[in-house]
Amino acid sequence: MYTNSKAYYQIAMDYLNGINGKETNSDKAYYFFKKSIDELEHPENLNGMGNYYESKGEHFAAHQYHVRAAEKGSGESQLKVADSITYGLPDSSIEI
DSSP states (O other): OOOSHHHHHHHHHHHHHTOTTOOOOHHHHHHHHHHHHHHOOOHHHHHHHHHHHHHTTOHHHHHHHHHHHHHTTOHHHHHHHHHHHHHOOTTOOOOO
């Protein structure tokens, strides 16, 4: 099955990081991460959305996406979930 999910993910990363000729734009990054996940819940897409929420300081939302990505095999998200369980979320009274 062919989807545009990978392309949406790459565009989102470009906007999140201000690379490949795109200015940093978190609204556009969110839009394209959401489109990539709507098409395909791939671990890379979910991890990217988790990273987006981290960049916004929304650690609980980031954790939720990292858990979903970790369950699908994202090594980066598995490490972030383990860190959250071990050390807790930054600036949060929410226990994991």
